[in-house]
Amino acid sequence: MSLLEIRNLKKHFPVGQALFSRNKDVVKAVDGVNLRVEQGETLGLVGESGCGKSTLGRAILRLIEPTEGEVYFEGKNLLAMSQRELRDMRRQMQIIFQDPYASLNPRMRVGDIVGEGLEIHKIARGKAKRDRVIELLRQVGLREDHYDRYPHEFSGGQRQRIGIARALGVGPKFIVCDEPVSSLDVSIQAQIINLLQELQEKMHLTYLFISHDLRVVEHISHRVAIMYLGKVVEIAQSDTIYRDAKHPYTRALLSSVPIPDMDGKKERVLLQGDVPSPVNPPSGCAFHPRCAYRAPICDQMEPPLDFDADFHGVACHVFGPVKRA
Numbered sequence: 585m586s587l588l589e590i591r592n593l594k595k596h597f598p599v600g601q602a603l604f605s606r607n608k609d610v611v612k613a614v615d616g617v618n619l620r621v622e623q624g625e626t627l628g629l630v631g632e633s634g635c636g637k638s639t640l641g642r643a644i645l646r647l648i649e650p651t652e653g654e655v656y657f658e659g660k661n662l663l664a665m666s667q668r669e670l671r672d673m674r675r676q677m678q679i680i681f682q683d684p685y686a687s688l689n690p691r692m693r694v695g696d697i698v699g700e701g702l703e704i705h706k707i708a709r710g711k712a713k714r715d716r717v718i719e720l721l722r723q724v725g726l727r728e729d730h731y732d733r734y735p736h737e738f739s740g741g742q743r744q745r746i747g748i749a750r751a752l753g754v755g756p757k758f759i760v761c762d763e764p765v766s767s768l769d770v771s772i773q774a775q776i777i778n779l780l781q782e783l784q785e786k787m788h789l790t791y792l793f794i795s796h797d798l799r800v801v802e803h804i805s806h807r808v809a810i811m812y813l814g815k816v817v818e819i820a821q822s823d824t825i826y827r828d829a830k831h832p833y834t835r836a837l838l839s840s841v842p843i844p845d846m847d848g849k850k851e852r853v854l855l856q857g858d859v860p861s862p863v864n865p866p867s868g869c870a871f872h873p874r875c876a877y878r879a880p881i882c883d884q885m886e887p888p889l890d891f892d893a894d895f896h897g898v899a900c901h902v903f904g905p906v907k908r909a
């Protein structure tokens with residue numbers, strides 16, 4: 585059994601909320617995603633801004649209510665749980681946000697921020713809480729004397745360490761890392777990624793690591809899923825994605841990343857145009873208006889995510905394991 589299994593998950597947002605509005609348009613931010621995440625693995629989730637990856641992360645945790653679908657954590661359907669059951673389950677599932685400053689209450693001391701979850705979930709109080717928070721601060725590379733300081737006294741990287749300590753406090757098994765290094769300098773990004781990897785090994789954590797940057801997820805991910813307009817268009821083992829990507833969108837994303845090419849013959853696949861509106865996505869393959877390889881079938885029929893024998897999934901009529909064009 586997978587630690588996390590998502591079946592046909594959708595999150596649609598109505599457009600134009602005004603009373604008596606006749607506007608029935610919806611933004612299909614997440615539109616039928618199926619994924620499994622195994623215990624102890626990191627699944628990288630990559631796509632351009634607006635592709636639905638952060639919405640997917642929040643819908644999995646029910647921080648926003650999904651429109652449709654199922655989310656199983658250790659075999660239990662989160663979408664069928666009461667608020668009370670969900671609160672207990674939240675100990676197991678945490679999130680680290682992109683902007684560590686915005687996600688930390690500037691009026692709270694670091695010790696109270698990190699210890700808040702310990703109190704809410706009745707894990708520790710008083711001296712036991714303080715001791716546990718200090719242990720957590722040390723685990724993320726901070727010091728005991730940071731306990732009484734405020735978030736504005738820290739650098740961006742240190743603030744992200746505070747966010748990580750807060751997430752770890754309640755003893756989670758699964759953490760959604762939502763662009764956790766995007767707002768940090770490149771040198772600091774590497775430190776935070778290394779820290780997340782160390783913690784994963786020590787605590788047997790499982791991550792969904794969301795990023796718009798394929799370079800960032802390369803070293804931490806065991807598998808990588810690529811999202812485009814609310815759907816997964818390619819998923820495979822990490823080295824397969826970087827060595828043998830099939831989907832033209834993945835190849836275009838890789839083209840924009842300075843990854844050393846083994847045989848020196850890397851073909852550059854440039855993205856044409858902007859991401860279309862998710863309110864009115866293109867027919868057939870949603871990528872077809874930007875795709876240099878589109879065939880006549882591409883604007884007629886949506887390609888399913890087909891898998892080969894190595895579990896490399898590709899949603900493409902031309903380059904997927906099932907050729908339709």
Ligand code: SF4
Pocket residue numbers: 831832833869870871872873875876877878879882887899900901902903
């Ligand atoms: Fe391009 Fe067609 Fe494949 Fe879509 S299905 S990515 S349009 S070749």
